[in-house]
Amino acid sequence: xxxxxxxxAVIALVLLAFAxxxxxxxxxxxxxIIPYVAAATFIIGFVIRVLKWGRSPVPFSIPTTAGQxxxxxxxxxxxxxxxxxxxxxxxxxxxxxxxxxxxxxxxKTELHEGPRLAxxxxxxxxxxGLAFHWSFLIxxxxxxxxxxxxxxxAIQMIEGVDSFFQIGAPLLYMTxxxxxxxxxxxxxxxxxxxxxxxxxxxxxxxxxxxxxGLGASGVIxxxxxxxxxxxxxxxxxxxxxxxPVIPEGIGVVFYIHLFLLSILLIYFPMSKxxxxxxxxxxxxxxxxxxxxxxxxxxxxNYPVHVHTYEEYENDFRDKMKKAGLPxxxx
Amino acid sequence: MYNGGKIIVGLVVFIALFAFPFYxxxxxxxxxxxxxxxTPAILQWEKEHGKKECVESKEFMRSExxxxxxxxxxxxxxxxDRIYTNAAGKQFTMSLQNTCMNCHSNKKEFCDKCHNYMAxxxxxxxxxxxxxxxxx
Numbered sequence: 019x020x021x022x023x024x025x026x027a028v029i030a031l032v033l034l035a036f037a038x039x040x041x042x043x044x045x046x047x048x049x050x051i052i053p054y055v056a057a058a059t060f061i062i063g064f065v066i067r068v069l070k071w072g073r074s075p076v077p078f079s080i081p082t083t084a085g086q087x088x089x090x091x092x093x094x095x096x097x098x099x100x101x102x103x104x105x106x107x108x109x110x111x112x113x114x115x116x117x118x119x120x121x122x123x124x125x126k127t128e129l130h131e132g133p134r135l136a137x138x139x140x141x142x143x144x145x146x147g148l149a150f151h152w153s154f155l156i157x158x159x160x161x162x163x164x165x166x167x168x169x170x171x172a173i174q175m176i177e178g179v180d181s182f183f184q185i186g187a188p189l190l191y192m193t194x195x196x197x198x199x200x201x202x203x204x205x206x207x208x209x210x211x212x213x214x215x216x217x218x219x220x221x222x223x224x225x226x227x228x229x230x231g232l233g234a235s236g237v238i239x240x241x242x243x244x245x246x247x248x249x250x251x252x253x254x255x256x257x258x259x260x261x262p263v264i265p266e267g268i269g270v271v272f273y274i275h276l277f278l279l280s281i282l283l284i285y286f287p288m289s290k291x292x293x294x295x296x297x298x299x300x301x302x303x304x305x306x307x308x309x310x311x312x313x314x315x316x317x318x319n320y321p322v323h324v325h326t327y328e329e330y331e332n333d334f335r336d337k338m339k340k341a342g343l344p345x346x347x348x
Numbered sequence: 349m350y351n352g353g354k355i356i357v358g359l360v361v362f363i364a365l366f367a368f369p370f371y372x373x374x375x376x377x378x379x380x381x382x383x384x385x386x387t388p389a390i391l392q393w394e395k396e397h398g399k400k401e402c403v404e405s406k407e408f409m410r411s412e413x414x415x416x417x418x419x420x421x422x423x424x425x426x427x428x429d430r431i432y433t434n435a436a437g438k439q440f441t442m443s444l445q446n447t448c449m450n451c452h453s454n455k456k457e458f459c460d461k462c463h464n465y466m467a468x469x470x471x472x473x474x475x476x477x478x479x480x481x482x483x484x
Binding site: 060064068069162163166168186187188244245246247248255258259298299317 | 349350351352355358359362363366367368369370372373374376378380381407410411412414415417418462465466467468469470471
């Protein structure tokens with residue numbers, strides 16, 4: 019059920035877009051209204067979610083300390099794994115965001131006969147995750163040829179590198195293959211490993227199936243059931259200049275692709291996909307380990323009245339003098 | 349809000365990036381590309397046959413011409429087969445320069461129109477000689 023429901027949900031979305039365009043002729047709904055709603059939901063939802071996180075207090079200084087902390091001058095500090103200043107935090111965060119450094123340290127636990135417990139390195143999740151995210155980023159950037167009147171040389175260069183092998187016509191993009199392969203692995207991983215399967219929820223499968231559908235529909239309309247691509251750009255340019263047009267004869271695969279993208283954008287702010295913004299707000303990564311230099315004030319702290327020694331002395335000065343105890347003030 | 353300054357700077361950067369296409373194109377009107385099919389050879393064909401037609405239907409050519417050209421290249425260069433039979437059973441010589449460009453002699457007004465609009469750079473002219481056109 020945990021797998022079947024999200025799987026058929028994505029199938030249903032595809033069929034919905036297909037029927038909506040092919041049977042009911044709702045091109046304007048699927049080509050204009052839903053994309054606008056999706057873009058607005060994405061951006062507003064994203065901002066609300068981040069602001070909500072920003073209002074959550076961080077009670078303690080909890081950076082992960084994965085190396086030697088700043089200490090005496092003759093002890094070498096591990097500046098990236100145990101940063102004590104802003105530059106170190108930026109370095110650690112950049113490595114985390116760009117190369118998933120903490121996932122690289124992923125380990126697996128195995129119970130062998132004996133019984134004997136073994137720990138080992140597990141790099142495939144890191145590798146597939148990195149391949150997936152980087153291909154997705156390159157594909158996203160490449161799509162800007164549909165969003166810009168004059169396509170900048172930088173984007174054309176990325177496209178040129180991506181289609182470097184000049185396979186077929188239109189040229190095969192390497193990232194298309196890598197993305198689908200990586201997403202397939204990420205799905206397969208959840209299904210094949212019993213421990214991972216046990217903890218996987220519909221919210222884990224749904225984005226994977228959705229992104230696979232998105233990628234697959236893109237691949238289909240580029241290489242197989244080709245669409246009227248000039249019409250697609252006209253539609254997109256119409257959307258971003260707020261004068262929407264629906265050119266004739268674009269092809270239904272494009273509307274399926276656009277609908278899956280819209281669903282992804284709507285789903286994004288209310289799902290685990292928000293790790294895109296959340297990674298920057300992880301206290302274990304974005305705090306410097308400087309708790310001995312700077313006192314971290316817990317925002318929850320109730321203003322406790324502290325009875326200082328001065329006040330104590332004021333209360334008992336006479337009695338203290340009588341007993342012959344030394345006092346600070348006479 | 350805690351660390352409000354940094355979070356708001358982050359959000360502003362995020363919105364600026366996301367909204368980039370919306371403000372990038374302001375004031376840069378981009379008209380729809382209209383590839384021109386009015387060369388003398390095409391007009392002559394229209395006079396003789398009563399209509400403009402390519403080797404396949406317009407819709408097919410619009411979405412599949414790159415595939416067709418790729419297949420033609422493979423057929424001619426690798427198999428030495430220069431005869432193409434279209435959906436209607438009519439035969440043509442597979443040749444970019446002698447068949448395609450015979451009618452579509454206006455590369456700048458035909459090929460380049462959509463290719464530039466979509467930022468597509470076909471590598472046809474890496475091997476073939478680009479037609480010399482009089483700048484009109």
